[in-house]
Amino acid sequence: MIDIKIIEECRGGNLNNFRKLVEVTSPFAYSVAFRMLGDEDQAKDAVQETMVTIWQQLRRIKSASVYKTWVYRIVINKCYDNLRKRKRSIECNAIEKTWTMLSDTVSQWPSSELEDKETAMIISTLTNKLSPKQKAVFVLSEMEEMTSDEIAGITGMSKLAIKANLYYARKSISEMLEKYL
Amino acid sequence: MKMKKNDSKYIKTIDLLRKSKPLLDSSGDIEREVIRRISSSAEQVTDSFSLLDLLFGWTNIVWIRRGLIATSVMLVALFVYQQSVIVNQLNWISRQIVINEERPIRATQPEFVRQLKLLKITGGRYNMMNSSISEDQIEILIESVDKLQTDFDNLMKIIQDDPDLKELIEKKLNEKEQRKVKL
Known part of the structure; x- marks a missing residue:
């Protein structure tokens, strides 16, 4: 948990104190952004934008307990913006390469691990057909292992909507794995 | 069986992705960039x-x-x-x-009627404020116009009452019109 003292110090407008907050916040914000966007550079941009927004709106935080949820909400919204702006499709060669690589890695499971670039490619390919909301629910639930209450707090969705989005995300990914793996 | 196989692939893939947690290798760069953006936007x-x-x-x-x-x-x-x-x-x-x-409108009622008459006679061109004509001259003009109007009405009545006279006048007027056309 973030120390409320750091937040209070930052509210005073001291950028040196804010550096500490960036240091503590960036890793988990990056993890979500990376898994949502499937791209290292775009995830870093999203984290930067998130930290700027945090700086601008830090006075709204009254307790340290809600800080992490609040940060996740900002990151998810930045990722939504990013996903809406881009309508990119993944090249066929890249998809084939991704499936081959995933197949090899899964066959060595549980000892295998992926590099960041490989993870990015796999996430991009698996979640390419998902809507931003489905992607958010999938990442928060399956990757970040959050409960539906936590996801509801971050995304503002009802538990029913979370269940539905997660069901469609799982179904879509399972079908892809069945088809290509 | 197919479902279980499918689930197994899904579970393995998700586990793999969970284990491969992305690491932020350049947090210093992000920190510097954020501070730079905050500093510039503050200005x-x-x-x-x-x-x-x-x-x-x-x-x-x-x-x-x-x-x-x-x-x-x-x-x-x-x-x-x-x-x-x-x-x-x-x-x-x-x-x-x-x-x-x-x-x-400052005029009294008879005077107002008189001013209206004057406007009617001059076709609305008479400007009361800038006029150099005296009040007496205007009075004479209005009286003569009134007299002319009364005479004209009487004459028209006489013509209407006498069909022979009416026919004669119409004939004369037609001759006059024809002469105008010839010219």
Whole structure:
């Protein structure tokens, strides 16, 4: 948990104190952004934008307990913006390469691990057909292992909507794995 | 069986992705970039931006913020439009009052009738304020016009009552018309 003292110090407008907050916040914000966007550079941009927004709106935080949820909400919204702006499709060669690589890695499971670039490619390919909301629910639930209450707090969705989005995300990914793996 | 196999692939893949947690290798770069952006934006912050932030900063949901901003802009535009319409109306009403104050009807009733007659005689070209004709001359003119009008009415009545005279006059008028055409 973030120390409320750091937040209070930052509210005073001291950028040196804010550096500490960036240091503590960036890793988990990056993890979500990376898994949502499937791209290292775009995830870093999203984290930067998130930290700027945090700086601008830090006075709204009254307790340290809600800080992490609040940060996740900002990151998810930045990722939504990013996903809406881009309508990119993944090249066929890249998809084939991704499936081959995933197949090899899964066959060595549980000892295998992926590099960041490989993870990015796999996430991009698996979640390419998902809507931003489905992607958010999938990442928060399956990757970040959050409960539906936590996801509801971050995304503002009802538990029913979370269940539905997660069901469609799982179904879509399972079908892809069945088809290509 | 197929479902279980499918689930197994899904579980393995998800486990693999969970284990491969992305690591932020360049947190220093992000920190520097964030501080640079904050420093530069702090210089550019304007009062209007602060106002927007103050009004709509309570929500991070982009479409709600945009919707609220669009609605408020429309309301302000509508208010400005209504104000301009009201101001225009007020200006128009003010102008009406000024005209009435500048040119009040000060004449008594007989005099007013006389002025109307004069306007009728001159075809609306007579300007009472700038005229150099004396009141007596105007009086004589009006009286003579009235007399002419009475004589004309009497003559028309006599013509109407006498069919022979009417026919004769019509004949003379026709001859006159024909002469005009020949010319």
